[in-house]
Amino acid sequence: MVATPARTLSPPSDDKRWRQVEVRMRRLGHRPDGLIEVLHTVQELFGFLDDSALAFVSQSLSVPPSKVYGVATFYSHFMLKPQGEHTCVVCTGTACYINGAGALLAKLKERLGLEAGGTTADGKLSLLQARCLGACSMAPAVVVDGEVHGRVTPSSIAVLVEAL
Ligand code: FES
Known part of the structure; x- marks a missing residue:
């Protein structure tokens, strides 16, 4: 059996909250079917999902960006920009x-x-x-x-x- 290579993707910034997101993704085994759960985690921590967050999640879970955007825009719960200033x-x-x-x-x-x-x-x-x-x-x-x-x-x- 071939071992899965360690993921070396860098989060969009050095904000410590990304560590929480990375822990969540690790617990979910970086599986594509963890997409909604990971998006929930990002939104919970940051309040919204911006382009860099969506790109990071897309690469980390090996889900095409089009699908990540599709999910993020389909559910009204997800916000693509902060509501307040x-x-x-x-x-x-x-x-x-x-x-x-x-x-x-x-x-x-x-x-x-x-x-x-x-x-x-x-x-x-x-x-x-x-x-x-x-x-x-x-x-x-x-x-x-x-x-x-x-x-x-x-x-x-x-x-x-x-x-x-
Ligand atoms: S920061 Fe961990 S419970 Fe609040």
């Missing part, structure tokens, strides 16, 4: 949940009237939630415009989003 991803994975992620979401709802998955009426901010951002030692963690913030409190998240 800024994105804030609140992690609600176990470590973050135990350490107060719920209070962060409650604070954002109180301050902005925003639920996870929503965008402010002025289009400035989209709020997303993820199951684990790979920063559990800094729980609760949030990612604002691609920058990871750890040990976030309700008052610090209010300052973070108001600065936007």
Whole structure:
């Protein structure tokens, strides 16, 4: 039997969230039938699927780009661009949940009237939630415009989003 060569594809950037995506793909054995699940993971972590993300997933799973685009555009759940000008991803994975992620979401709802998955009426901010951002030692963690913030409190998240 011939061993499968190790994958040496580079993710679109050095953003740590790509490691989470790579772990997911590895767990799925880089199988083409893991496409929807991997796209879900990318969207959960980044909030949307851009061209570089779709190309990376296509190459990593050996799925033709046309099929990846086809799936990404067929399901209304997938977004090909950020909804708001800024994105804030609140992690609600176990470590973050135990350490107060719920209070962060409650604070954002109180301050902005925003639920996870929503965008402010002025289009400035989209709020997303993820199951684990790979920063559990800094729980609760949030990612604002691609920058990871750890040990976030309700008052610090209010300052973070108001600065936007
Ligand atoms: S559970 Fe939140 S970063 Fe892992």
